[in-house]
Amino acid sequence: MSVFQTYLQLGFYHIFNLRAYDHIVFLLALCAPYVLADWRRVVALVTSFTVGHSLTLALATLGVVNYSAALIEALIPITILLTCLVNLGKAGKAEPRLARRLRPEPIVLALPNLLAAVFGLIHGLGFSSYLRELLGRQSRPIIELLAFNVGVELGQLLIVSVILVLGFIILRVFNAAxxxxxxxxxxAAAGIALVLLLGQLA
Structure with missing residues (x-):
């Protein structure tokens, strides 16, 4: 197996590792407001998140930026909590029928993507901690970095697909609101994030 394939698998399986379940919870919260028919908007959101975490994953792994691991571990659940608060705010607002027919302003559509990109910067630093453990003293792991990032993205796409399909089943098959x-x-995501945050602050 080549170096690229090895790190591709490591990135893919890391996203499903119990050590990274906070990232899965974030993706769950990120996708919660959308249904299967909104898959294009979800792809745009995940792409924005990818841009953010790819940047900091590369910079941190290559040693360009330094950060406090404890601070990042505390900030990750905060990103989940903030995402959940936005979701709960949307759930509390009943959309008027007329508003549903109107096309949202471009700035309104861009805000979730911008938020996802900013939160991606934080999550990328979280990913880099694990990757640097794997790389050890290697100073310029370009191929490993690229392969690991691609693996993470493939894992994320699979998780997002499962979330959307699960939502479709619950909403359509079981006729849930x-x-x-x-x-x-x-x-549920906010509860998990709060437990994580309290654990970091304890």
């Missing part, structure tokens, strides 16, 4: 789905998922 979208507001209830959003409240339950966001509430």
């Amino acid at each position: 979208h507001r209830d789905w959003l409240l339950v998922v966001s509430g």
